[in-house]
Amino acid sequence: MTPPYRYLEEIATADVAFEARGSTLEETFLAASDATLNTMVEEIGTVAPREHRAFSLAADSLDLLLFELLQELVYRKDAERLLLRVRDLRIEEAGSGYRLDADTTGETIDSRRHSLLADVKAVTLHRLVVERTPDGWRAVVVLDV
Amino acid sequence: MPIPKDIVRISDTIWEIPVSHKAGMLVPARIFATETLLSAFDDGVFEQITNVATLPGIVGHACCMPDGHWGYGFPIGGLAAMDPECGVISPGGIGFDINCGMRLCLTNLAYGEVQPRLRNLVDRVAGRVPAGVGEEGTVRVTRDEFRQAVEQGARWAVKRGYGWMEDLERTEEGGCLRGADASRVSEKAVDRGFRQIGTLGSGNHYLEIQVARAENVFDPETARAFGIALPDQVVVMFHCGSRGFGHQVATDYLRVFLAAMRGKYGIHVPDRELACAPFRSPEGQDYFAAMKCAVNMSFVNRQVILHRIREVFSEVFGKDPKDLGMHQVYDVSHNTAKIERHVLGGKPRELLVHRKGATRAFGPGMPGLPDIYRSTGQPVILGGSMETGSYLLAGADTGGCTFFTTAHGSGRAMSRTAARKRYRGRQLQEQLEQRGIYVRTASWSGLAEEAGAAYKNVDDVVEATERAGLSRRVVRLLPVGNVKG
Numbered sequence: 033m034t035p036p037y038r039y040l041e042e043i044a045t046a047d048v049a050f051e052a053r054g055s056t057l058e059e060t061f062l063a064a065s066d067a068t069l070n071t072m073v074e075e076i077g078t079v080a081p082r083e084h085r086a087f088s089l090a091a092d093s094l095d096l097l098l099f100e101l102l103q104e105l106v107y108r109k110d111a112e113r114l115l116l117r118v119r120d121l122r123i124e125e126a127g128s129g130y131r132l133d134a135d136t137t138g139e140t141i142d143s144r145r146h147s148l149l150a151d152v153k154a155v156t157l158h159r160l161v162v163e164r165t166p167d168g169w170r171a172v173v174v175l176d177v
Numbered sequence: 178m179p180i181p182k183d184i185v186r187i188s189d190t191i192w193e194i195p196v197s198h199k200a201g202m203l204v205p206a207r208i209f210a211t212e213t214l215l216s217a218f219d220d221g222v223f224e225q226i227t228n229v230a231t232l233p234g235i236v237g238h239a240c241c242m243p244d245g246h247w248g249y250g251f252p253i254g255g256l257a258a259m260d261p262e263c264g265v266i267s268p269g270g271i272g273f274d275i276n277c278g279m280r281l282c283l284t285n286l287a288y289g290e291v292q293p294r295l296r297n298l299v300d301r302v303a304g305r306v307p308a309g310v311g312e313e314g315t316v317r318v319t320r321d322e323f324r325q326a327v328e329q330g331a332r333w334a335v336k337r338g339y340g341w342m343e344d345l346e347r348t349e350e351g352g353c354l355r356g357a358d359a360s361r362v363s364e365k366a367v368d369r370g371f372r373q374i375g376t377l378g379s380g381n382h383y384l385e386i387q388v389a390r391a392e393n394v395f396d397p398e399t400a401r402a403f404g405i406a407l408p409d410q411v412v413v414m415f416h417c418g419s420r421g422f423g424h425q426v427a428t429d430y431l432r433v434f435l436a437a438m439r440g441k442y443g444i445h446v447p448d449r450e451l452a453c454a455p456f457r458s459p460e461g462q463d464y465f466a467a468m469k470c471a472v473n474m475s476f477v478n479r480q481v482i483l484h485r486i487r488e489v490f491s492e493v494f495g496k497d498p499k500d501l502g503m504h505q506v507y508d509v510s511h512n513t514a515k516i517e518r519h520v521l522g523g524k525p526r527e528l529l530v531h532r533k534g535a536t537r538a539f540g541p542g543m544p545g546l547p548d549i550y551r552s553t554g555q556p557v558i559l560g561g562s563m564e565t566g567s568y569l570l571a572g573a574d575t576g577g578c579t580f581f582t583t584a585h586g587s588g589r590a591m592s593r594t595a596a597r598k599r600y601r602g603r604q605l606q607e608q609l610e611q612r613g614i615y616v617r618t619a620s621w622s623g624l625a626e627e628a629g630a631a632y633k634n635v636d637d638v639v640e641a642t643e644r645a646g647l648s649r650r651v652v653r654l655l656p657v658g659n660v661k662g
Contacts, residue, residue, distance in 0.1 A: 040594075041592045041595045044249060045591070074622060103428060107368070110424075111369050141310055141311045147622075148620050154424045154427060157449040
């Protein structure tokens with residue numbers, strides 16, 4: 033199956049840009065989190081669900097909510113040395129902004145089993161977009177690697 | 178976006194985009210490049226450097242170096258000096274990898290002595306300097322000790338036996354940017370960084386064993402002053418930064434600035450990645466103090482890595498590192514904002530200089546240089562691709578037009594994804610080995626991304642800096658062994 037994201041060659045030469053799509057906002061965020069993981073690991077299927085982490089995040093807008101989600105995954109990659117895959121997430125309006133609850137699974141980085149690519153340093157705000165499309169949602173993210 | 182139609186040729190290496198180009202530009206943008214390099218610049222550079230020219234308090238010109246390319250917020254190779262009293266500080270003008278930089282170490286060994294042991298050296302260094310995604314280092318510290326380390330910089334490491342006192346004066350800012358305040362740093366930033374001291378990282382980070390061949394010495398006198406005087410002398414160069422700690426500091430304050438910028442300070446920027454706050458504001462000062470911690474973390478990181486390199490050479494050659502002449506030449510920073518004194522409009526002024534993917538290149542006699550380099554100008558370590566070689570340059574007294582700033586590398590010309598499609602890591606490693614360059618990598622795909630053809634021609638970049646008067650060539654260094662992060 034073609035992953036619901038593609039890397040964009042034409043923007044941000046030294047970094048990694050991708051576009052993620054989904055029929056729902058949740059699917060789009062999930063695809064974006066897989067694209068982020070896939071920037072660090074060649075085969076995301078090699079990341080076994082040995083550990084479980086659940087967290088909640090909030091932001092004023094949908095694009096910043098996606099920024100917070102991806103940034104949380106980058107943070108745990110260094111702080112806990114965990115590669116995490118988002119299994120389930122719920123997004124809802126909260127006050128004047130949005131709230132996200134995520135369930136993630138993954139495991140400790142193991143260079144013998146995970147074919148590692150680039151270390152993601154951060155999620156940038158450059159050209160960050162989460163927008164509706166005729167058939168769902170689309171997000172564009174530039175990662176600093 | 179093609180080259181802007183309104184660009185004006187100031188000289189054969191200086192191009193100016195006037196303030197009339199875009200609404201809100203406060204100063205002209207200047208690109209330092211030959212016509213050949215300029216025509217190959219990617220689309221984002223022109224948009225981004227003219228965005229930088231709109232930042233409040235910018236003085237002189239928004240500048241882009243010859244190795245410039247599309248980044249986020251500032252272009253890579255971007256330079257902006259602000260009036261500290263009325264100007265802003267922007268994390269996007271520094272980058273997430275705060276004080277990513279280069280360090281160069283000498284040996285008194287000739288290539289003929291090193292060549293039979295090259296594999297052993299590279300393999301051992303690769304084992305001693307962890308590289309790749311989320312790798313941890315070998316220096317174990319508590320969170321409190323880490324907070325002390327990032328306030329004290331390289332001196333913290335030297336006091337614990339990781340290096341020599343002389344290394345400090347041969348490091349930009351003496352290896353410690355004063356005013357670092359760890360209370361301005363989040364727990365999350367400490368979480369990410371406190372186990373990563375002594376690690377290389379990934380992407381374009383590397384550690385390289387290189388040779389200075391006689392035919393590549395452009396200025397023998399300055400080369401001698403920098404410690405390169407022997408035939409086929411072997412040196413070690415490496416490139417890395419502040420690791421997850423610096424990345425988190427930048428991320429934390431990007432959020433703070435985004436919230437404060439519009440509501441509290443009424444500042445509007447063309448790209449959110451240029452989020453900023455007045456330098457003298459509480460947010461600006463907090464970030465400046467936290468950013469200095471990240472600058473110092475990077476100095477600590479490179480100090481420990483230098484120590485590991487000395488350990489390995491000492492083991493392999495059975496000699497003390499001092500007997501192997503393993504003096505540090507210098508350590509330069511790429512991604513920083515610093516208060517410096519420069520002449521503007523004929524008058525000396527204090528300025529907040531943002532450099533993102535650009536190197537400070539102080540000319541001869543400038544304050545801030547150690548005595549040993551007072552007459553030569555600052556050593557500038559410019560990293561090329563792993564295939565094409567790197568340069569040791571010297572700061573020039575003609576560098577005032579860029580507040581004494583020059584290029585930092587050869588500059589990417591091809592996206593990482595495109596490079597990965599075109600090259601194969603294993604194949605590249607074999608090809609390099611046939612050319613006498615032994616490469617160890619933490620990632621085959623990562624190796625493919627760093628193929629020489631993914632970069633601009635380093636010789637062209639260096640020539641442009643020399644013709645523009647920003648820095649001058651001293652020695653070209655050829656790679657023979659490489660540990661790729």
